[in-house]
Every structure is written in structure tokens, then in C-alpha cells.
Amino acid sequence: MTGTQKWTAAAIVVAALALAGIGLYLSFEHVADFAYQQLRFGSLGKGQLFAVGVDVGIMVMIAVDLLMAWLKRPISWIRYPVWLLTAATVVLNAASGAPAGAWKLLDYVAAGAHGVVPVLFITVVELGRTAIDRVVRPDREERDSIPWLRWVLAPVATARIFRRMRLWGVTSYPEMIRRDQQLIAYEQWLKRKHRGDISQASEDELLPMKMAPYGYTVDQALAMPEEQEQAAQERAEEAERRRLDAETRSEIAKAASEAERLRAKGKVEAVRAEVDGQTGQARAHARAQVSAAERAAALEEAALETAVIAEARAREAEAQRKTAQEREAQAAAEARAAELEHLAAQKRKEAAEADQAAAAEARAIETATVAEARRRAAEADRAAAEMEQAAAETRRRAAEADRLATQEAERQALAAARIQDARKHEADTELAAAETRLAAAEAERRAVEAEDHARLSPRERAVRKVARLALANHVVPVGEPDAVQREVARCVPLAAIQDALQVSPATASEYRQEAAALLTGGYRP
Incomplete structure (x- = not known):
């Protein structure tokens, strides 16, 4: 807007305000008097307040209408109350100047003159509102007016x-x-x-x-049936397309759901087979360990029986040893007796020789045959004593051999008992290991079921399996993440992860690092 235009607009606004002031001045006194005298407001002051209220209300609504039009937010209905109040002002002004008797032409002219200024003011306001609307909304399409001549x-x-x-x-x-x-x-x-x-x-x-x-229009009306048929056909085609799309999506969703269900079922079956295999293996180990324990118990019982038999034999050997000792003592006593007998025989021999010599001298009638018989009897006694001594030595050697055999049997029984203890300890150790493997298999099964319930991805399952493998290898995930990472790397080699998951070394290394981070974060199956 140029300077001239701005000055022109300012002059128009000033003129409009002057026109509004003139209208208010002219209508104020007439409306106030009419309100006091004819409308019975009670006092002239109240009539004046009524006149001021009507005029101020008109001015406020006009100002709001122009402001909202300037802000491009016009309120179209606000003009109608303005017109109504202006018409009421015109009527009140005209009524205030009406004569008491019959009306003459000049009276009608006077009454109409009271409405000239308000109507002129409303016209100026509408003109200003339209000008503002065209300035602030130049792209708005204007409605053509119908020529008055046609009306x-x-x-x-x-x-x-x-x-x-x-x-x-x-x-x-x-x-x-x-x-x-x-x-x-x-x-x-x-x-x-x-x-x-x-x-x-x-x-x-x-x-x-x-x-x-x-x-x-005529063309639009005549084209309606064809357009409606075409629209109906398009709607039918669109409905058919949506139906086919819905069926396709439903089939795809069903296929995807069936595939997901089959994959989930396959995973569950695979895990179940793995767990069943581990459980069966653990049960087989347990049964083998139980059988080994039963065999060990049977062997232990047999060993106990053998020990009892060996103890009985040892006792029998001890008894035989004591018997041998008694026999040896008896043999020694008999040998001593034989020796004494031998000495006695020698003494008797000497005595016999002495007797023989004496007999030779004293008994002349004793013959040589009797002397020979006595000699032979003495020799027989001596031979019997030697044989008895040899028998005693033989019994002593037999008792010593029985004692050595008893000691050997005792050593064999002790060795068998130790072997039985070692086998029993081994069976207990194997049974404990089987129970540990069974518990680990059960924990693995529960962890797999929890992972299936949580719908984890295959990579998350693999990472958790590596974490459980680390815990099974006695990894204690306590301390800094680097320390836990080194501990997991020390206890879980990449080869074990490759064998367990059938992956490459690089993937196994990634799984091990993620498992260490998972253990550091507090994961416990």
C-alpha cells in the first residue's frame, strides 16, 4: 500500500468515526426521552443508560466484526444483530418524533429522516468490512450480484x-x-x-x-446415470478387490501362521527330542550307575562273605596253628621223652653191659641168645624214638605252612575289601555325576521351555545355551565385565560351542561374548 492509499484509508476511517459520532449524538437524546416517557424506564437517567447501552453494543459488535475480518476469521452471523439493533434505533428515533394525532406526509418524512444517519453508518461499516475482506483475502472468489433491473x-x-x-x-x-x-x-x-x-x-x-x-447443470444431470453405474461398478470392483485382498491376506496370514506353528512345533520337537535324548542318556547312565552300584553291593556282599570265610579260615588256620603248636610241643615233649628214653636206653645199655659183664661173671648159665635179644630190643627202642622225632618235625613244618597260608589268605581278603571299597566309591561318584547330568538336562529342558514361552529368536536361544554351558563349567559371573569375559573364554572353548551349536568359529566367538554380557547382566536359568 502506497502512502496516498494509507492517507486515504485513514481519512475514510476518520470520516466513518465522525459519522458514527453524529449518529450517536442525534439518536441519544431522542431514544433516551422515548425510553423515559413512553417505555417507562422510571427516570431520565435510566433512559439515557438504555440509549448508551444500545449504541455502545452496536459499536462493540461492529468493532469485533471488523477485527475478525482483518484477522481472516470473519464471524458472519454477528452482522445480523447489528442490523437488528440499528433497525431498533431507527424505529425508536422515528417513534420519538411521531405526532400525537394523525400522521401527515411531512411526519413520515421526519420519521424517515431519523433513520438516514444509522442506515448510512451501517452501509459504511459493511463497505469497510467488504474492503477489509478483499484486502486480507485477495484470492477469495467474489459472488456476482444480480442486476436490480432483472429483479x-x-x-x-x-x-x-x-x-x-x-x-x-x-x-x-x-x-x-x-x-x-x-x-x-x-x-x-x-x-x-x-x-x-x-x-x-x-x-x-x-x-x-x-x-x-x-x-x-443439464450435462451433469444427464451424465448422472452413467456416472452412477460407473461408480457402482467401481464400488463393486473395489469391494471385490478388497475381498480378494482380504482373502489373500487371510491365506497369507494362515500360511504364515501355519508355517510359524510348524516351525515352533519343529523347534519344540527338536528341543524335546534333545531333552528326551539327554534325559534318556542321563537315565541310562543312572540305570548303569544303579546297576554298577547293585553289582558293587553284590560284590561287596560277596567280599564280606569272602572276608567272613577268610576270617573263618584264618580262625581255622589259627586253630590249626595252635593245634600244630600243641602238636609241636607234644612232639618236642615226645622227642624229649624219646631222648630221655634214649638216654635211659643208653643207661640201660650201659647197665645191661654192666649186667652182662656181671652176668657173665655172676650167671654162667645165661646164654648168648638172651643177650642178643636184649640188644635188639634196645636198638628197636632207639629207632622208634628217632621216628617219633621225625614225625614231630614234620608236624611242625605243616603247622608253619598252614600259618603262612592263613596270612596269605588274610592279605588276599584285605586286598579284595580294598578293591571293593574303591569300586563302591567309583560307583558313588558315577551316580553323583549321573544325577548332576540329569539335573543339568532337566534345567536345560526348563530353560528351553521358558525360551519357547518367551518366543526368543534362534540367536538369543544360542546365546543363552552358551551361558548355561559356561555355568555348567563352573563359571562364577562375579566382578567386572572384562573379568567375566576372560573367565568364560577360559572355561568355554570355541570348539565346545561349535560342537554344541554347529556354527563357525566367528559366530561361536560372538555367542561367547554375548553370553558373557548376559551373565554379567544377571542371567540365571
């Missing part, structure tokens, strides 16, 4: 045109005239086609007349 010459037809323009947003008056002319021409063509009887026309042919009050 005079064809009021009914013009009213119909005005109604259709207002109802259906037709802003161009020439466009509305063209539509009306097309409708009249089409109606005439239809009458000519049916020889003046338009009632013989079909429903489709009568559409332009029926749809004209709703803002349709």
Missing part, C-alpha cells in the same frame, strides 16, 4: 436464480444464466421430441429438471 422485470424467476446461487455456491451470475438457458432449451427439446407431452419422457430424460434446484 424488477422478472422477480419470481430471479428469486429462483438467487436461491440456487446461494444454496449451491454459484458465484458467477453469467454462469447461472447459462445454466438456466440450457435447462430451458433442453426442456423445449424434450417437448418437441415427445410432441408436447413431456410426461412421456423417461426418468433419465427428466433428470435435468429434477436436479436443477440442487445446482446440477
